[in-house]
Structure formats: structure tokens, C-alpha cells
Amino acid sequence: MTDITMIRAAAARANGKVRRTPLLSSPFLDEIAGRRLFVKAECLQHTGSFKFRGAWSALSGIPAAARANGVIAFSSGNHAQGVALAARMHGVPSVIIMPRDAPALKIENTRALGADVVLYDRATEDRDAIGDRLAAERGLTLVKPFDEPLVIAGQGTTGLEIAEQARQEGIENAQVLVPCGGGGLTSGIALVLADQASGMMVRPCEPVGFDDVIRSLETGQIERNAALTGSICDAIVTPSPGEITFPIMRRLCQPGLAVSDHDCLRAMSLAFKRLKIVVEPGAAVALAAVLFHGDKLEPGDVIAVASGGNVDADMFERAIKMT
């Protein structure tokens, strides 16, 4: 099970491979938020999202003999690119199973990073069956997107950087808002901060209507989303929290926050204008929560994670037209 020792080991393996992303701020955003606000710009990570951390941790953490056969992953987006690049950097093959209707750019990027992309039809084909067959045939190791200890450890390296950067900025107590899908990033950061920064409280953020983690934390058991489409925050829409990630979040996280698609677009616009970074909708939920729903937070400093920037030009235009 993932713990701080495992996260430190992931950080040691990541040294020189995973990018240390900056903690940004702007007096203009502080004014809107009515508090000191810092943004962990994980959109600047390799492949444009934190997913590369978990992928690197998994690839570098499995036995060399297994790794040499290659890895396999299911993903329509950021996890795909993270695994593809981590595999290429290790010089081993990767197979990524993607839905045929995934955005063409994401398929193209994943292929360009050297992955063997296998497309399937969501309506008529069984993704898991295809994956099982390929894994068995080629001896591939499955890299799950979040419910996997090595992946959680990799995402947790974000928390190590946050703890160190917060100390440098003189932040002792803060709410740390994290965009939350299956909970890999949220639980990884929570494990680190519980160990290293007792004044830091992690609060997961989700899109309104796709708030499985928020509701699960409220009821104390795993709750599911009614639908999996209908939000522009596609990168963080998952059926439910993971079986490994949920107990960690239940133990260590404070209540979550839900924000609308509209608020995400407004937050993306302000990140463009004031921080000069490109944030994708799902990665903007934490920034949106502190900028527009501060009344639901405790007083004091906030660190918001901007977890990715893989957004197409049309969607980004929609955001920056807003004020």
C-alpha cells in the first residue's frame, strides 16, 4: 500500500525525469479570492498533465524483466500520453487501448509518442477483453490510471514539491484544493501532507453533477456517478473513487467542493490572463472553487492544483472570451 516511504522512493526514481513544476501566484488573483492563493502549475508537466508522474513511477517501479515486455493502459486522454512517453523513455513498448471516438488529437499524440494505439468501439466491443488478450499474448504489464499503489506514489511526488514550495513561500497552514477523478492525485498529495505538513488540509474538487468523491466522503462509502458524459471536465469524470484511493481520502481529506463548467471556463480565462498558463477544464475545478466559491472554504491561504493543460483551441477560445 502506498505510504510516504513509497512516495519518497518514487521521487528518487523521478529525479531528472519528472519536471518540477512551479508554484505560481498573482496579486490580481489574490484580490479576487480575497486571500493568498498559489497555483501548482502541473499543466507544465511532461505530456501536459500530472499523469506522467504516475506513469513514470509505475514504469520505473516494476521489475525490469516485466518492463522489458512492455506495458498496456486504457485511456482516452492524459493517462495514455503519460504512459506512452514513460515507456518510450524506458525504451520499452506500450499498447494503449483507446475508444474510437476519443479526440483525434489525443490519439495522434499518443501514437506520436511511440505507443501502439488499439482502437475499440465503445458500443460493441469489450475493452477489458481486448486488453486481457493483448496482455496475455505479449506479456504486457497493465498500468491502471489511479487505483494502483505505484501510480498513487508517483502522483504523490506533486505533494512533496508542494510541501517544499509552501515552506519556501512561508505558508504553514493552507487548504490544498485538488482536481479529483479517481483520486490518485488527491490521495497521493494527502498522504504526503499528512506526513510533512500538518497544517495543510486536502479538499478534492469535482464538476457539479459528477461529484462521486464528494458524496462518497459524505456518506463514508463509495458512491457512483449517474452519468459519465455531459461535462467539459472530461479528464476528471470517473465512475467512482478507487478501492485503494477512497480509504486514503476518507481518512485524510476534508469535504470536497463542486463547481460548474461555467466556473471552470472563467478560471481558465483568469489563469490565461494572470498566470500565463494553459489549463484544461477538468484541471481548473480547484482554481474555480477558490476564486468563485470562497464562502465554502475556511479562511486562510489556499494552494490550488492546476493538474493539466490538454485543451483544444476551440475550447480555450471559449474560455478566454469570458472576463
Place this chain on the structure above:
Amino acid sequence: MTDITMIRAAAARANGKVRRTPLLSSPFLDEIAGRRLFVKAECLQHTGSFKFRGAWSALSGIPAAARANGVIAFSSGNHAQGVALAARMHGVPSVIIMPRDAPALKIENTRALGADVVLYDRATEDRDAIGDRLAAERGLTLVKPFDEPLVIAGQGTTGLEIAEQARQEGIENAQVLVPCGGGGLTSGIALVLADQASGMMVRPCEPVGFDDVIRSLETGQIERNAALTGSICDAIVTPSPGEITFPIMRRLCQPGLAVSDHDCLRAMSLAFKRLKIVVEPGAAVALAAVLFHGDKLEPGDVIAVASGGNVDADMFERAIKMT
């Protein structure tokens, strides 16, 4: 005169105040450039451009008694915001003289950062006379935008970070492309690299038609631009290189490169798509040069400085619509 000792002193004063900006890269950009390419993302600096470095250096480097009276600067853009924020952080007043037709957003931002903005009419009023009068009345210290040793020293701190980050990336020899207006950033970086990284060659980049530095380096004397309007790269259009900066560039820089507005927009689009950063047109000249004019460069690694990100939504939309 600015030298490495003065730049080190500026770096010591900047510690904890100036942001250390990341060196970014993307395998997709490497492929387009046909070489290893690194981008110094100075658009992520406080106030969205490297100008804050020089402003902080100047404010922190002048005697406390003079500083207490306040500072004055002339600028329609990035230097204005840098000086305003540096003054506010020192708790001293700043007066910024801006043309009445400067972009409304830049005037608004400068005011919001606490500066006393004085507007003048370019056609009918004498900017220098207004400045001289205010400086005399209030005992203000002038902070020039580039031809000032303390400002060059501040911009040079970018070079210290580049040298250190290049070592971490294993880069020994590289061409360092720098967007060049009056030459403060270019000469500051060149001073550092000449001292610390003998395998690094600085090459200034400018917009086609506003290539005063390129021509000055060719003829060995200060040449002037025929016009000062007509490029979207407004932030780096200056009449001529500075009297202090030019001798430094002449001694230490390799030939410059000119790129079109169209190439800048394409480079901005690729920085959006592949690096997740917002780069303004004038700050994209170096990236454009390596991506689209590699035939004019020596072979080998390139570090391109992306010097700012203060671009409005309309212009950014124009860029990201391109492929």
C-alpha cells in the same frame, strides 16, 4: 558598468522575490526543430514578463533614502508593470508615464499594481519634460527600461538560471536565442554565459523590419529602425540598441535573426499546444526562429527565451487558430 559580480549581487537581492522560471521542452517541438530545444518560460515571471527582474534589481539596488521618495518610469507596457509591482513590494510610490493610447488593459493593470499613472498625448506632449518635472518635484529616481546597469544586472539573473538549468539538463553547447528590444535582457544573459558557460552563444531575435540590433551587429555601429509601429511584436520594438547594451552585445553576441509576425503567431500556437504557456508576439520571436528558421542556425541544441506573456485574448485567439 554591469559585470558578473553585479549580476550575482542582483541575484542575491532577488532571492525569494523574483520567480525562478522553468526550462520547458516537448518531444513534439524537438521534432519540428530537428534538434533538442529548450524554452526558458519567462512569461511565468511576476507581472508576466522578465521586466520584473530588472525593475526589482533597480529598486533594491538604489540607496534606501532615494528609494523612499519613489521611482518614475516611462513605458507603455511590460516595464510599467514590473516597476509598479517592484515599488509596491518595497512600499514606495511609483509614477509611470504612459501614452494615452496605450492598451487600456495595461494602463488598468499598472494602476491596479499601485502606480500613479500619468497619461500623455504622444502627438502634442513631451514625455521627457513631464517626467523631468515630476521627478524634480517629488525627488523620484528614474528607472530606465534597458540602458541602465542595475536593470541589465537584473535581466542577467535570467542567464544565471539558464546556465544552472542547462547544466542539470546536460547541455554543454547551445545557441541561446533571446527576444531583443533595447538589449537589456540580451546583454545581461550574454554577460553571464560568457563568464559561466563558454559553449553557449547568444543570438538576438527581432521582428522583420524592426531589426535595429541585427543591423547594428552587422555594421558595428548603432543603427536605427525606420518606423516604430507596424509589428504585432510591440513589446520589443525600440528605436535602437542602447548605448550601454550595444557594446556588450557587439562583444559577446553572434549574428541575430529576424522573423515575421506570422511566424510569431505560429510559434505562440505551438507554445500553447505543446508547452501550455501563454507567450506574447514579441516574446515568441526566439521560439519562431528555431522552429521555422533552423537553416540560419548552427547545428546543435537551442535554448529559446520566451520573455513575456502579456497578450490580449483577441490576439491569442488569432494565434491558436493556426496549426
